[in-house]
Amino acid sequence: MSIILLALTFTALAGVQFVRLHADSPLDRTDAEVVADALPRLAFLRDALDSGSADRMQQLFPEGYFFSYALYGLAWVDVGARDTALRERALTEARWALAHTDSAAGRAVFSQTLDPPYGVFYQGWSTWLRGGVAQLHGPDAPELPRLRADARALAAAFQAKLDGSGSPFLTAYPGQAWPCDSVVGLAAVRRADRLTGDDHATLVGTWLAAADSRRDQRTGLLPHTVDPTSGQPTDLARATSQVIILRFLAEVDPAHGAADWTRFRQHFASTVPGVPGIREWPVGVDRTGDVDSGPLLLGLSASASAVALGDAVIYRDPAAAAALTGLAETTGLAIELRGKRRYLGGALPIGDAFLTWSLTARPGVVAAEGDGPSWTWRLPWYVVLPNSIAPWWMLVALAVRPRSKLSERGVPPTRTSH
Numbered sequence: 001m002s003i004i005l006l007a008l009t010f011t012a013l014a015g016v017q018f019v020r021l022h023a024d025s026p027l028d029r030t031d032a033e034v035v036a037d038a039l040p041r042l043a044f045l046r047d048a049l050d051s052g053s054a055d056r057m058q059q060l061f062p063e064g065y066f067f068s069y070a071l072y073g074l075a076w077v078d079v080g081a082r083d084t085a086l087r088e089r090a091l092t093e094a095r096w097a098l099a100h101t102d103s104a105a106g107r108a109v110f111s112q113t114l115d116p117p118y119g120v121f122y123q124g125w126s127t128w129l130r131g132g133v134a135q136l137h138g139p140d141a142p143e144l145p146r147l148r149a150d151a152r153a154l155a156a157a158f159q160a161k162l163d164g165s166g167s168p169f170l171t172a173y174p175g176q177a178w179p180c181d182s183v184v185g186l187a188a189v190r191r192a193d194r195l196t197g198d199d200h201a202t203l204v205g206t207w208l209a210a211a212d213s214r215r216d217q218r219t220g221l222l223p224h225t226v227d228p229t230s231g232q233p234t235d236l237a238r239a240t241s242q243v244i245i246l247r248f249l250a251e252v253d254p255a256h257g258a259a260d261w262t263r264f265r266q267h268f269a270s271t272v273p274g275v276p277g278i279r280e281w282p283v284g285v286d287r288t289g290d291v292d293s294g295p296l297l298l299g300l301s302a303s304a305s306a307v308a309l310g311d312a313v314i315y316r317d318p319a320a321a322a323a324l325t326g327l328a329e330t331t332g333l334a335i336e337l338r339g340k341r342r343y344l345g346g347a348l349p350i351g352d353a354f355l356t357w358s359l360t361a362r363p364g365v366v367a368a369e370g371d372g373p374s375w376t377w378r379l380p381w382y383v384v385l386p387n388s389i390a391p392w393w394m395l396v397a398l399a400v401r402p403r404s405k406l407s408e409r410g411v412p413p414t415r416t417s418h
Contacts, residue, residue, distance in 0.1 A: 003399050004399075010388070010389045011389050014385045014386070014388055014389050017330055017381075017385060018381075018385055020326065020329035020330045020334075021326045021329075021330050021378050021381055022326060022378075023325050023326050023329040024322075024325070025309075025312075025313070025318065025321035025322045025324070025325040026313045026321065026325070026359055026360070026361060027312075027313055027316065027318050027321045027322075027363065028318070028321075028322065031082040031083060032083070034082055034359065034360060035079050035082050035083045035086065037359060038075065038079050038356060038359060038360050039079075039339075040336055040339050040340055040341035041075075041341050041342075041352060041355075041356040041359070042072070042075060042076065042079070042093070042356060043339050043340045043341075044340035044341055044342045044346065044349075044352060045072050045075075045349060045352060045353055045356065046072070046093070047340060048346065048349040048352075049068060049069065049072065049349075053068060053349040053350075054068035054069060054100070056349075057348075057349065057350045060350070061291055062109050062291075063109070063121070064350060065105060065106065065108070065109075066101055066106055066109075066122070066125070067350060067353065067354075068349065068350055068353060069097040069098075069100040069101050069106065070097065070101050070125050070126070070129055071350075071353040071354060071356070071357045072093070072097045072353055072356075073093065073094040073095075073096075073097025073098055073101070073129050073132075073133070074094075074128075074129055074132060074357055075353070075356045075357045075360045076089075076090045076093040076094040076097070077090065077094050077129075077132035077133065077135075077136050078357075078360035078361065078362055079360055080094070080136045081135075081136060081362065082360070082362070087136060090136060091133065091136055091137055094129070094132065094133050094136065095133055097129070098126070098129050098130060098133055101125070101126050101129065102126060102130075106122075106126075107122060110122040110172075110173070111173065111174055113174070114170075114171055114172075114173075114174065115157045115160065115170070116150075116153045116154055116156075116157045116170075117153075119170070119171055119172045119173060119181075120154070120157070120170035120171065120172050120181045120182055120184075120185045121172035121173075121178075121181040121184070122172075123150060123153065123154055123185060123188075124154065124181055124182070124184035124185030124186075124187075124188050125184055125188075126150070127147065127150045127151055127154060127185070127188035127189075127192065128184060128187060128188040128191060128248075130143050130146060130147050130150065131143075131147055131151075131188060131191040131192050131195060132191075134147050134195050135191070135194075135195055141195075144195065144196060147192050147195065147196060148192060148196040148198065150188075150192075151188060151189045151192030151193070151196070151198065152198070154185050154186075154188060154189050155189050155200050155203055157170055158170065158182075158185070158186065158189075158203060158207060159203055162203075162206055162207065162210060165229050165230055165231065166210060166230070166231070167210065167214075167226070167227075167229065167230055167231025168182060168206075168207045168208075168210035168211045168214070168231060169181075169182045169211075169214075169226050169228075169231045170182050170185065171228050175228050176225075176228060177225065177226050177227070177228040177231070178224065178225055178226075178241055179211065179214075179222040179223060179224075179225075179226060179241065179245065180222075180224075180241035180242070180244040180245045180248075182211075183222070183244070183245045183248045183249060183252060184244065184248050186204065186207055186248075186252050187248035187249075187251035187252050189203070189204075190204065190251050190252055191251060204252060204253070207252075208252070208253060208256065210231070214226065214231050214232055214233060215233075216233055216236050216237040218236055218237070218267075218282060219236070219237045219263060219264075219267045219282050220263050221237035221242055221245075221260055221263055221264060221267070222237060222241075222242070222245055222260075223235055223236065223237055224236060224237060224238040224240070224241045224242075224292075236281070236282060236285065237267070237282065238280060238281060238292070238293070239264075239268050239278045239279060239280045239281075239293070239301050239304035239308070240280060240292045240293045240301060240303065240304050241292070242260075242264055242268065242304075243278070243304050243307035243308045243310075243311055244307065245260070246260055246261055246264060246308075246311040246314075246315075247307065247310055247311055247314065247361075250314045250315070250364045250366070254364055254365050254366035255366055257314075257315065257364075257366070258315050258366045258367065258368040258369070259368075261311060261312075261315040261317070261368040262368050262369050262370050264311075265317075265320065265368075265370065265372065267282040267283055268282060268283070268304075269283075269373070270300055271283065272298045272299075272300065273377075273379075273380050274377060274378070274379070274380030274381055274384075275298065275300060275327065275377075276320075276323035276324065276326075276327055276373040276377045277300040277301070277302070277304075277305035277324070277327055278300060278301055278304040278305045278308045279299050279300055279301070280293045280296050280299065280300070280301040280304060281299065286299060289301070302351070303351065303354060305324060305327065305328070306324075306328060306351065306354045306355045306358055307354055307357075307358055308320075308324060308358075309321060309324040309325060309328065309355070309358040309359070309361075310357060310358030310359075310361035311358075312324055312372065313358070313361040313362070313363055314361055314362075314363060314364040315364060315366070315367060315368040316363050316364065316366075316367035316368070317367070317368050317372045318372070319371055319372030319373055319374070319375075320372030320373060321372070322372075322375075323372060323373040323377055325359075326378070328343075328355055330381070332344060332355070333345075343355065
């Protein structure tokens with residue numbers, strides 16, 4: 001009987017995985033369905049944050065604390081925008097998250113001596129979140145004065161850098177610059193412009209021209225790291241930063257973003273059968289992971305794949321969005337208990353936060369060209385899942401067969417000795 005129960009259990013699990021392979025992406029869901037899917041994820045994240053997950057994530061990478069709160073707040077902003085009935089709750093949660101990023105703990109790893117103060121990473125992400133809260137609240141949002149001041153400080157820092165060395169890329173830490181951080185910062189300025197009435201269109205045009213002249217020659221995309229003074233590339237384009245760049249280029253210049261999403265898919269799409277994730281390095285380059293990417297499996301980055309799902313939504317790429325959603329749901333081993341949904345047993349809440357941020361993303365105004373992965377990526381799973389349960393049913397057959405054969409011959413199943 002125990003063998004039969006095990007066979008039934010593994011069959012049920014395989015069935016669940018088969019269903020998850022075909023999970024609807026955010027592009028295939030209504031606003032109500034996206035929100036219903038997000039709420040148990042957010043419930044888990046809030047519970048984790050209340051239990052100190054941000055401090056634990058800080059021990060894993062330098063921005064773990066900041067990202068834990070920022071992504072939680074940003075996901076709530078998108079939920080509130082999709083469901084007006086949840087707007088007040090979304091504002092409460094997003095402001096709670098913003099208060100944690102705008103705190104001594106939130107700024108702890110950043111240097112006040114940089115321009116803008118605490119660096120472009122901190123100012124870019126925090127201003128972007130503050131802008132999202134202000135946009136969700138409406139024209140009389142109490143965040144608007146601070147938003148205007150911070151956005152102007154960012155814009156002034158960009159202009160000073162461009163006027164000085166000509167580089168469009170600000171530093172996030174002393175002597176270190178990542179283009180993705182500057183894209184976030186410029187996107188925050190653009191969002192603030194729409195809400196405050198300021199106009200930095202000229203700065204954006206100058207910035208884009210300077211950034212385009214410093215692209216990675218191999219891929220045509222913005223590089224992962226640059227010289228902090230000149231802004232010239234010091235590394236190739238990499239998925240870990242590229243997926244962030246793509247998310248925010250949609251705000252800076254949607255056409256630029258859509259074109260880069262097409263290039264990105266060409267160079268970073270997985271070549272592993274059955275795993276339509278994102279490579280950390282361009283096709284033809286095979287290196288190991290590091291603190292930025294985390295561990296790589298077959299050259300693929302789990303974090304980049306999760307964030308790329310949000311990019312696929314923003315650039316209206318239904319095939320890529322469907323494949324990345326199916327991959328996340330199938331490999332994440334999600335469990336929902338007491339209204340809280342978590343992945344990998346809740347061992348890495350920052351991963352849940354990135355995925356939730358992607359799943360709540362709202363489609364942008366420009367669609368990328370080309371097609372994403374074909375549905376055929378699932379074919380290896382169609383082979384693996386049935387074969388994973390076949391041995392259990394073979395054991396069931398072996399356990400049952402001897403008794404049935406003896407019964408057919410009229411031989412009693414047991415013998416009494418005299």
